[in-house]
Amino acid sequence: MTETRPTREQALALLRQYNSNEALIKHALAVEAVMRYCARKRGQDEHEWGVIGLVHDLDYEQFAEQHCHKTAEILTANNWPAEYVRAILSHGWEICTDVRPESELEKVLYAVDELTGLIVATALVRPSKSVLDMKAKSVRKKWKDKSFAAGVNRDVIEKGAEMLGIELSELIGDAIMGMREVADDIGLRGNPDTSG
Numbered sequence: 001m002t003e004t005r006p007t008r009e010q011a012l013a014l015l016r017q018y019n020s021n022e023a024l025i026k027h028a029l030a031v032e033a034v035m036r037y038c039a040r041k042r043g044q045d046e047h048e049w050g051v052i053g054l055v056h057d058l059d060y061e062q063f064a065e066q067h068c069h070k071t072a073e074i075l076t077a078n079n080w081p082a083e084y085v086r087a088i089l090s091h092g093w094e095i096c097t098d099v100r101p102e103s104e105l106e107k108v109l110y111a112v113d114e115l116t117g118l119i120v121a122t123a124l125v126r127p128s129k130s131v132l133d134m135k136a137k138s139v140r141k142k143w144k145d146k147s148f149a150a151g152v153n154r155d156v157i158e159k160g161a162e163m164l165g166i167e168l169s170e171l172i173g174d175a176i177m178g179m180r181e182v183a184d185d186i187g188l189r190g191n192p193d194t195s196g
Helices: 008-018 022-042 046-055 069-077 082-090 104-124 136-143 154-164 168-180
Strands: none
Touching: 008 022, 008 046, 022 046, 022 104, 022 168, 046 082, 046 104, 069 082, 082 104, 104 136, 104 154, 104 168, 136 168, 154 168
């Protein structure tokens, strides 16, 4: 069977087939939005980047111990393009795979996966509970507090920014901009007027 370029609807259906946890689905939507934003900014294929972002953690809820590898298996069985599968394997580099991010898409996915979690956590402790009025400096302030969102691997984010050759603040800013586009879907519209 030949590889087919998956639609967003197919990607979303697959995500929901393997995930019922709303937090994981919101994470997938956040990463998708950031990938789309970064693709547009770089003049890349927004659809491809977004779809890969949407399914990057496809296996996490049901197959956490086989993370990335099970997703690769599922996508291959569904005739997804080999480069999509490789990109997803690469976001687990040195965590659960030995596939190093090489393309720009892979490096962005690697860098923003953990970062979206830190941005969500930062938004939720703000008075507005919103990503719409958030600036990169708010995330940078929380960055230094290692006990805040302690599960977020800051080393991965830093390594990703370094691979991309951009400042951490620029990466954070891009991620915030992407997440603003789906603020309602990921529960981070909040009430920006209250922050003052």
